[in-house]
Amino acid sequence: MLPNVPEGAPVLTAAAMRAAEDRAIAAGSSVAALMECAGTGVAEWVHRLAAGSEVLILCGPGNNGGDGYVAARVLASRGVPVRVAALGEPKTAAAAQARAAWSGPVEAFPGGLADGDTAPILVDAVFGTGLTRAVDDAVADAIRLLAGRARLSIAVDLPSGAETDSGGDFGAGKLANFDGTLALGALKPAHVLQPAARHCGAVRVIDIGLGSLDAVLRTSPRPQIAAPGPESHKYTRGMVAVVGGPMHGASELAARAAYRAGAGYVLLLTGGLPHPPHAIVRQRWSPDALADDRIGAVVIGPGLGRDDRAREKLEAALASDRPLVIDGDALHLLDGRLRGRDAPTILTPHAGEFAALFGAGTGSKIMQAQDAARKSGAVVVVKGADTVIAAPGGRVQVAAPTSAWLSVAGTGDVLAGTIGALLAQHVPPFDAASAGIWLHGAAARMIDRCFLADELADALPEALERAR
Ligand SMILES: NC(=O)C1=CN([C@@H]2O[C@H](COP(=O)(O)OP(=O)(O)OC[C@H]3O[C@@H](n4cnc5c(N)ncnc54)[C@H](OP(=O)(O)O)[C@@H]3O)[C@@H](O)[C@H]2O)[C@@H](O)CC1
Ligand SMILES: Nc1ncnc2c1ncn2[C@@H]1O[C@H](COP(=O)(O)OP(=O)(O)O)[C@@H](O)[C@H]1O
Ligand SMILES: [K+]
Missing domain, CATH: 3.40.50.10260 (YjeF N-terminal domain)
Structure with missing residues (x-):
């Protein structure tokens, strides 16, 4: 461990x-x-x-x-x-x-x-x-x-x-x-x-x-995440909105992970019939769905697709004043649109998405992540077996190596939801990214054998227990 x-x-x-x-x-x-x-x-x-x-x-x-x-x-x-x-x-x-x-x-x-x-x-x-x-x-x-x-x-x-x-x-x-x-x-x-x-x-x-x-x-340090106190209610625990798209499984995973990482309320904006877990509140997407002030973080990208409808959703998310975790498909649609955004923004590209967004780059992965954070004004998480987290001001961390069993579909969606849960609890964006990656890695290390991304999400509460 x-x-x-x-x-x-x-x-x-x-x-x-x-x-x-x-x-x-x-x-x-x-x-x-x-x-x-x-x-x-x-x-x-x-x-x-x-x-x-x-x-x-x-x-x-x-x-x-x-x-x-x-x-x-x-x-x-x-x-x-x-x-x-x-x-x-x-x-x-x-x-x-x-x-x-x-x-x-x-x-x-x-x-x-x-x-x-x-x-x-x-x-x-x-x-x-x-x-x-x-x-x-x-x-x-x-x-x-x-x-x-x-x-x-x-x-x-x-x-x-x-x-x-x-x-x-x-x-x-x-x-x-x-x-x-x-x-x-x-x-x-x-x-x-x-x-x-x-x-x-x-x-x-x-x-x-x-x-x-x-x-x-x-x-990255082991985070310290307090358990809810008697004054807590579902909105103080953090409300996460996950913007979904045609690939439902991915946004479901992000939503499930957000709950498992401690969020108090998870809204999945895709529509469709209710199905387990029933705790996830499913609503149809509409451009004003993000206007709810109680939403503490929006996760967009997992399963979003890359069509015009996806672009419209991303535009609405970028235009909102909500903290954002931008992952997967949404990274491909960004085209430098982050400029002028004041609210906290976290980008979570894997190597391919990073190259598509910022070009091939030179220097170490650390220097490239720092450069990308400076250019985009966002916290950038460059994923992989050596995940690097960089903030626009130059602050940078490398996560301790975790488990190569993470190399399976859907684990990135779980990470986006995990970071969203912490961001929704008003954890500053760099620390939310760092703590989210720690929880994700600790969950993987605890399972330490072949797993599905769903099981990784379900191991997050145990990881949370180790972050007290
Ligand atoms: N920093 C600290 O506070 C302290 C550091 N300390 C220690 O010092 C280490 C760094 O030592 P270092 O700078 O002497 O270099 P080092 O890693 O031994 O290797 C370079 C040597 O190898 C040679 N060489 C290079 N490439 C070669 C090649 N391909 N094939 C063949 N030869 C090659 C090169 O010779 P060159 O031919 O380039 O002149 C040079 O002689 C550090 O890792 C730590 O262990 C501690 O002792 C105390 C406090
Ligand atoms: N070999 C590996 N060792 C450790 N972690 C890995 C390895 N490969 C992938 N990961 C981690 O797994 C996750 C994969 O995310 P991503 O590539 O976005 O997958 P997906 O899009 O299928 O969800 C990232 O958190 C990444 O850091
Ligand atoms: K050596």
Whole structure:
């Protein structure tokens, strides 16, 4: 049930890490002192996890390798059997110093080790945040082979070959899968962005003495959502209007999810005969249906269609002063129409909808989401296995990885309804998006097997219980 990365934690790019390191050094620390902290922290985790088994540490030429030498020395001093294999000589002063303090032998890597001469515990300290170009095939192949054969594999700071800021793969599809990654000082984007994130295993942060970190980017925190009090009634709990269209199932899912996420009243504007769940109030669409002041949020897009009638509904929703969640089909009809809208607006595109709305884009998913939020003036949720939430003012979060079982039809509709429920309770739009994604992900993690989107909606109350 625990997420694979810490929640509400700062996420620093390679440049921000260097700046934090510079600040620590200006305040009296040194690269060697930070490396000593990092390597000792790694050794403490490995000592606990190795339970006496032999550890093989692969060291690269930079400071990531330096961390590896420190860890080797500390582990050996605690009686753990350790072998070290290095990719060449250290190129930095701190790494050279760390290697000089390691009194054991240093084997050549990849060399003979590529044949699979491994140990039960494999520690990858080959490359970290300093990697700026593709890793040689022989090196990437060897790390993958050794990690695959180990009983437990741990990456120091990052899986070697991960691109720190974009989560890309400098290993040309050869990144190894690790059981765990020990992030030094702070999380980096590669711990939460795909494809790198899926190679990290469980990520834990080691404090290396950088002090408090002021990061724009964070992982989404666990929200705190209060249970209704005695003064609550159905309208104070939030009234959500879901604007439906020809694909009824999608808007039904959004409406059901809105209730399950705590809304007090859900209005489904499609018409049709009553059918379960009867709590959903069904009304025919009319352009003045959104005039009801009690409506706290409108969800539009799931099952809306893309015809003239859909356009007319979207126009009415945009013209209203109600907070909006715009998803699915409605995203395809937007055409820059958000301009001039003052009420809170949240866009929830998946990658295809995002590209259709904002173009192919360059830079990391985080930068693209920030850019889209700035241009549109809306909170933008770019969905996927690494969901990014960005606000027009620059605030940005990445959700902790959840469950790949979410990759099934209708889960986006459930998300739109979930966010709508929080928005209708006057939660500010960025926080409503963040909390909605957390509840959605927690529900998926709790089921943790193949499910229907309906079942995901029905698991939301249990997720709500965990957000108190
Ligand atoms: N920031 C902090 O606060 C602290 C950071 N610390 C640690 O430092 C790490 C960052 O260290 P780093 O900057 O020395 O870079 P690192 O990741 O070891 O790799 C770069 C080295 O590899 C080389 N190289 C690059 N690409 C290559 C390739 N394709 N194939 C082969 N070689 C290649 C490159 O050499 P080049 O040829 O480019 O001169 C360079 O020598 C960070 O992740 C953390 O573990 C802690 O110790 C203390 C506090
Ligand atoms: N591989 C995956 N791992 C984790 N979450 C995923 C994955 N694929 C999709 N999701 C999540 O599932 C939801 C799918 O939404 P969407 O693509 O709009 O589906 P639909 O339109 O069918 O409802 C999003 O919240 C997305 O983040
Ligand atoms: K590494």
